[in-house]
Amino acid sequence: MTLLYLVRHGQTPWTVSGQHTSYTDLDLTPQGEEQAKALRSKLDPSEFGLVLTSPRTRARHTAELAGFTDYEVTDDLQEWNYGDYEGKTSLEIREKYHPGWRLWFNGVPNGETADQVRERLSRVVRRVRESGVDKAICFGHGHASRVLALCWLDFPLIFGQAFPVEVASLSILGREKESWAVLRWNS
Template sequence: MAKLFLVRHGQSQWNLENRFTGWKDVDITELGEEEAQRAGQSLKDEQIDRAFTSKLVRAQHTLNIILDECGNTDIPVIMNEALNERSYGDLEGLNKAETAQNFGAEQVHIWRRSFDIAPPGGESLKDTYDRVIPYFESNIKPQLEQHKNVLIVAHGNSLRALIMYLEHLSPEEILKREIATGEPLTYVFDEQMNAVKLGRLTTHTSNEVIT
């Protein structure tokens, strides 16, 4: 069986400032570095054969810290913009609270939490899904089929798209799913590539079969 580890990057500077980030290349904070170190410690006893990340520095920086903590700095690392965060278009750089005041809280909620409605100049979660999943199927899934353990360090919405795919979630279900920064999620695949979601990597781990 192969394992897939998913980690959202550590807290970024714009996470801290409550700004829409999207494709803007913003690095992680000191807290983000600490979150990445803890993620690396929790993965230290796991074999990791390949790592994938986005073209954005906050994900790459997080991955580098994780691999340093794991002692896996010599494994192949593949970077691709298909794993980038959802683009927020014209909203990128804007404070979320101020944006709600300017455009109305209901409109901003629709942009943030609808599945197929994009903000001005940006992507919907469906758009993000439509670039993440083909990349996963063509580049990452074959590694898992060869029984290689894979680590993906990416972003809240690119990982949300992948989780939707792995767990067969509806648009309504995935929009309710929150992904914490720097906390690894683990999936195990059987020979038929059915996913089993493991609980958080702690001393008390529960299994949840995804059908």
Template structure:
């Protein structure tokens, strides 16, 4: 049975201050590096035969800290583009346009110059299917919170409004018995789960 291990990168410097990053190329914070190291034994136990990472530095650095410095860069695993909201503090966005922010979290609104949820969902679904075709058994995809939520929407029909933010350096597992997706794990970390993770 094939499996996809979906790992969100560790806390980034902008996550730490609740600044929306989207596709901005922001590095991990010191805490994020520790989170990735803590998750490494769980990932190693799964013995992935294919390792892909988003080409953004926070994901690639997480892959390195998990023990896969040569992970293949896959631009299709990039985070949701948030357009004009890139770099803005989440509290400021919510204070200014809370309804739009909540609609964005639910996948029904795109910020100016941002990516539509349906387009991202299609992009992520295509990247997932390519990974499944290439893996013998288990593929590790080191990516982003929005990417994992889009993967769950694509594979299971779990709309983004029904999924909490994905914790930093957390593991979600999708299995594909008989080609149908099944959720085996969500938000598993090397320590206590983070249930109020930043976007």
């Protein structure tokens, strides 16, 4: 059985402000760099047979600062495309565009649908499960990491609201006896 480690990128200017960030290619703040370096004490790159990262600078830089320099970039790990809501905060979206808006229930105009996000992150799950390695690791983003976990568990995406992912956090997915399971979340 392969264990799947999920790492969300370190802090960026927009994680501080709460702006939705998908295709905008931001780098880490100095604090985000320190968070990524702190992951070195929790992770040994030599233990991972498969290392995947989103193409975004913030994810690749987090991987590198955590000691992972030999990785494969995959578009499947990109953040949920927020379309017209890119760069906007949830509060701003609710006040100006859609009262009561929640990504998990309402989606985004001119961005990805939940089904599209599920489809590409399900490909990552299949790739990891079929890899035959003991440990795989994915460096990615907040909402995409939640969807990846839900695909691992075969849960409906609306459950994503119950799985917040902190910056520079480490989560582990695997099995508990015969069931797919979350073994650690946001450590």
